[in-house]
Amino acid sequence: MKKQLIDISKLVHNEGQIPEVPANPRVIDETAFELLKSSVERSPEYLHVRPLLVYEQQGAFVVLCGNQRLEAAKALGLKEVPCKVIPKTTPRKLRAYIMKENIAFGSDDREGMREFTRDELKIFGKEFYLTDPVKIEEMIGEDERGEDVKINLPESMADVKYDMMSELQQALAEFEDVKVK
Secondary structure, three states: OOOEEEEHEEEEEEOOOOOOOOOOOOOOHHHHHHHHHHHHHHOHOOOOOOHEEEEEEOOOEEEEEEEEHHHHHHOOOOEEEEEEEOOOOHHHHHHHHHHHHHHHOOOHHHHHHHHOOHHHHHHHHOHHHHOOOOOHHHHHOOOOOOOOOOOOOHHHHHHHHHHHHHHHHHHHHOOOOOOOO
């Protein structure tokens, strides 16, 4: 693959415009996007370490991997970004690149993460590693009045609120009377 700097105006998001290649499957919430943008601003050279993967089509470069980095670069006013241009290949191969880029095979070692400072972890959205595990049975109780049950999180856990909501929604999906707000 050829690595080159490409004018940001020639980069387009993957919206499914390549036949047999689905649109970008990744989403990012506002908090994570701000962390990403801050990361790119502090260390723009890292984009050279992890360039966008693009595929040329009709004079434009479709971003297969790195759509969120592209948005961060645009928000920061960058004029060009490092990209690896994927040579002509099959849709099957392009799909494989997208999947490999977006799958995390490993997981974090909670104790190993303690080697980083709180500020380092917070910058990358990992501050929760310094907190003790949540005992969900201590947070949820039965409500005999049939009213909503509220889970109160300490302020120190505000950054994991949406992760917890997502996990609860998935876990409770089979119960039609239980809603997570």
